[in-house]
Amino acid sequence: MAAHTSQSVAKAAGDDVENDAAARGLSRRTDSKAPGGTKGGLGRALATHWYAWTMIAPVVLVLGVIIGWPLVRGIYLSLTDANERNVSRTIGARHIEATYEFVGLDNYAAVLSDPVFLQRLVWTVVWTVACVSITFTLGLVLANMLNRDFRGRAAYRMALILPWAVPGFVSVFAWRFLFNRDNGILNKILDGGGIAAIPWLDDPTWAKFSVVAVNVWLGVPFMMVALLGGLQSIPGELYEAAEMDGASAWQRFRHITLPGLRAVSMTVILLSTIWTFNMFPVIFLLTRGGPGDSTEILVTQAFREAFVASPRDFAGSATWGVLILALLMIFALVYRRSLRKQGEVW
Amino acid sequence: MRRGIAATALVATLALAATACGGDTKDDGGTNAGGELSGTVTWWDTSNDAEKASFQKIAEAFTAKHPKVTVKYVNVPYGDAQNKVKNAFSSGSDAPDVIRADVGWVADFASLGYLDEVPAETAKKVDAEFLPQAAASGKYEGKTYAVPQVIDTLGLFYNKKMLADAGVQPPKTLEELKSTAAAIKAKSGKAGLYLRGDDSYWFLPLIYGEGGDLVDAKNKTVTVDNAAGVKAFKTARDLVTSGAAVTNATDGYTNMQTAFKSGEAAMMINGPWAVADTYAGDQFKDKANLGVAAVPAGSVKAGAPQGGHDLGVYAGSKNRAAAHAFVEYMTSQEVQVQSAKDLSLLPTRTAAYEQPDVKGSEMVQFFKPAVDKAVERAWIPENGSLFEPLKVEYTKAITGASSPEDAAKTAGVEFRKILKGWK
Numbered sequence: 225m226a227a228h229t230s231q232s233v234a235k236a237a238g239d240d241v242e243n244d245a246a247a248r249g250l251s252r253r254t255d256s257k258a259p260g261g262t263k264g265g266l267g268r269a270l271a272t273h274w275y276a277w278t279m280i281a282p283v284v285l286v287l288g289v290i291i292g293w294p295l296v297r298g299i300y301l302s303l304t305d306a307n308e309r310n311v312s313r314t315i316g317a318r319h320i321e322a323t324y325e326f327v328g329l330d331n332y333a334a335v336l337s338d339p340v341f342l343q344r345l346v347w348t349v350v351w352t353v354a355c356v357s358i359t360f361t362l363g364l365v366l367a368n369m370l371n372r373d374f375r376g377r378a379a380y381r382m383a384l385i386l387p388w389a390v391p392g393f394v395s396v397f398a399w400r401f402l403f404n405r406d407n408g409i410l411n412k413i414l415d416g417g418g419i420a421a422i423p424w425l426d427d428p429t430w431a432k433f434s435v436v437a438v439n440v441w442l443g444v445p446f447m448m449v450a451l452l453g454g455l456q457s458i459p460g461e462l463y464e465a466a467e468m469d470g471a472s473a474w475q476r477f478r479h480i481t482l483p484g485l486r487a488v489s490m491t492v493i494l495l496s497t498i499w500t501f502n503m504f505p506v507i508f509l510l511t512r513g514g515p516g517d518s519t520e521i522l523v524t525q526a527f528r529e530a531f532v533a534s535p536r537d538f539a540g541s542a543t544w545g546v547l548i549l550a551l552l553m554i555f556a557l558v559y560r561r562s563l564r565k566q567g568e569v570w
Numbered sequence: 571m572r573r574g575i576a577a578t579a580l581v582a583t584l585a586l587a588a589t590a591c592g593g594d595t596k597d598d599g600g601t602n603a604g605g606e607l608s609g610t611v612t613w614w615d616t617s618n619d620a621e622k623a624s625f626q627k628i629a630e631a632f633t634a635k636h637p638k639v640t641v642k643y644v645n646v647p648y649g650d651a652q653n654k655v656k657n658a659f660s661s662g663s664d665a666p667d668v669i670r671a672d673v674g675w676v677a678d679f680a681s682l683g684y685l686d687e688v689p690a691e692t693a694k695k696v697d698a699e700f701l702p703q704a705a706a707s708g709k710y711e712g713k714t715y716a717v718p719q720v721i722d723t724l725g726l727f728y729n730k731k732m733l734a735d736a737g738v739q740p741p742k743t744l745e746e747l748k749s750t751a752a753a754i755k756a757k758s759g760k761a762g763l764y765l766r767g768d769d770s771y772w773f774l775p776l777i778y779g780e781g782g783d784l785v786d787a788k789n790k791t792v793t794v795d796n797a798a799g800v801k802a803f804k805t806a807r808d809l810v811t812s813g814a815a816v817t818n819a820t821d822g823y824t825n826m827q828t829a830f831k832s833g834e835a836a837m838m839i840n841g842p843w844a845v846a847d848t849y850a851g852d853q854f855k856d857k858a859n860l861g862v863a864a865v866p867a868g869s870v871k872a873g874a875p876q877g878g879h880d881l882g883v884y885a886g887s888k889n890r891a892a893a894h895a896f897v898e899y900m901t902s903q904e905v906q907v908q909s910a911k912d913l914s915l916l917p918t919r920t921a922a923y924e925q926p927d928v929k930g931s932e933m934v935q936f937f938k939p940a941v942d943k944a945v946e947r948a949w950i951p952e953n954g955s956l957f958e959p960l961k962v963e964y965t966k967a968i969t970g971a972s973s974p975e976d977a978a979k980t981a982g983v984e985f986r987k988i989l990k991g992w993k
Binding site for chain 2: 308309313314315316317318320400403404405406407423425426427428431511512513514515516517518528531532533534535536
């Protein structure tokens with residue numbers, strides 16, 4: 225089946241459009257006349273699919289260079305004891321050779337047996353679930369509110385997308401000023417209302433609340449726009465028909481809107497989960513993982529391993545990186561499988 | 571699409587690790603042997619906002635002595651500097667020729683081969699003409715890698731008027747500090763002491779005060795978790811719970827300066843680098859209102875850490891001769907006297923203290939004896955990295971997120987991870 229399709233595409237692409245049908249006919253005839261063929265499988269595949277291979281070669285090359293190589297290199301590093309002191313480097317005229325060694329799975333054993341990993345993992349999961357669920361719910365509510373006709377609709381939409389247009393670190397720094405316990409505007413407002421200052425970033429629980437709040441603030445516009453797109457693709461007739469049948473607003477939402485948004489929402493939830501899981505800037509810039517280490521997630525911990533202690537532990541950081549990738553891949557696989565069971569295919 | 575995103579996310583993490591290993595910049599490391607110095611010297615300065623204008627002016631005046639040398643002044647915020655310098659040095663691209671390094675970083679940079687040894691002649695001068703404890707900070711394994719620019723230590727800054735209004739004297743011990751703070755609070759409703767809770771450097775006077783230290787480098791032993799260490803964490807927590815001190819777990823430095831300058835807090839612990847900025851505050855329009863005393867003593871003694879900044883030359887610099895000449899100029903007596911006068915920074919040259927401008931500075935008058943008594947830290951490469959895990963535990967202890975015992979214990983565990991093979 226696959227062979228047929230690619231073959232016909234390859235040939236068709238090489239011929240004129242008028243010859244397309246003839247070429248297809250020919251290929252089918254050839255196949256039926258001589259099943260099996262005489263060349264080896266791979267050789268034949270190359271010979272017949274050369275055009276397709278040439279077409280995708282640049283993609284393979286680029287992916288290989290920008291994703292494959294660092295990935296392989298990272299996995300390799302995680303199996304060594306590479307650190308700042310023993311990697312090769314050139315300082316002026318002096319070249320220092322690499323002296324790190326292969327240590328097998330020692331790094332993984334060390335990370336996984338350290339209670340810190342479990343602590344970070346638990347908070348990372350809590351953080352991800354909290355951020356994604358709140359962002360999704362808010363985005364859905366806002367998208368529904370915006371999905372009706374009223375004056376100045378475009379202006380409202382623009383305003384809600386604005387946080388997305390501001391560079392992430394700018395917003396996070398702005399929030400950091402707002403949250404400042406002694407001089408921040410939030411506490412000044414509370415003070416005006418006679419409420420005692422809240423230690424937004426100084427108390428572990430409040431700090432967790434604060435980082436989630438900022439991440440939600442940053443994430444809602446994307447959710448809203450994506451879901452708004454989904455809402456607009458649901459045919460209006462469905463609602464009209466439901467209304468004729470006497471369905472209540474909640475029933476219409478429950479039985480038309482939610483199923484209609486299914487494809488979009490499943491995708492944005494997956495994307496948002498992966499982004500949030502690895503959301504370095506919000507945590508790092510807002511609290512540096514603090515107070516203490518209470519808001520440290522897996523990626524900020526990986527950064528700490530590599531860039532805070534001396535000598536910088538490249539192997540340790542790569543180990544954390546590989547573990548994060550593994551966790552996300554497992555999540556994606558489970559997620560896709562559960563979707564497939566529900567009949568979604570993508 | 572999905573896999574692409576997952577992979578990209580990881581690659582970002584891994585690439586950070588991977589690219590740091592591939593430094594392949596080539597240069598000849600040539601120096602302008604003989605003749606006139608020429609070229610560009612890029613200097614990364616870590617001084618704060620109140621100090622940088624003065625240093626930029628001094629640095630650029632180097633051109634008057636060496637017309638063919640251009641000084642490129644770059645101010646790098648102190649907080650990011652250690653990482654930035656390491657990134658630049660290890661990749662070799664856009665690395666500065668000269669850096670202003672915290673005394674705690676010198677051994678680290680030197681052990682990684684990033685610093686060029688100071689020319690023998692200059693090294694001799696450093697040994698003969700500089701304060702011995704300052705000179706010690708620029709050495710690693712017996713060789714001199716950096717020339718001390720300024721030396722400092724922590725002291726207790728106090729608002730003379732607020733203390734006088736409350737009818738109290740500057741406290742000499744932590745016990746006195748508590749009663750002083752209570753009197754100030756009763757009188758003005760303001761806080762007694764602002765104690766930084768987000769930087770473990772401010773923890774050092776507390777542990778020295780109990781007769782402890784972070785590590786014992788001579789015996790390769792971690793000491794942060796011994797009885798004195800635990801006591802120090804308890805003291806920190808007690809200062810906050812007793813109401814003697816207010817603290818913050820984020821943006822501590824800015825909040826501390828704001829609180830002290832505006833009279834929201836009557837005392838703070840800080841170093842000479844903060845003097846110029848403090849004078850700019852409302853409360854200190856009359857400079858005489860700022861008083862400085864030794865840090866309050868714990869149950870054993872009063873001890874503050876020796877700090878300061880050294881100037882080092884990048885081993886891969888293309889212009890090492892000019893860079894070393896620049897370092898010599900920036901650490902000359904003339905320049906040190908100037909920065910003592912303008913910024914109340916302490917010179918590292920013994921003879922500078924005889925100069926009228928230095929002698930006449932009240933801050934120098936106070937800080938010089940303090941520096942002489944300051945506790946010298948262990949000049950080991952890991953010195954700087956100890957502060958990060960310590961910060962985590964210090965913040966937890968001071969905010970009550972973990973008990974002093976647990977904080978001391980965990981700090982010890984983390985220290986031993988960094989100092990492999992230590993007891």
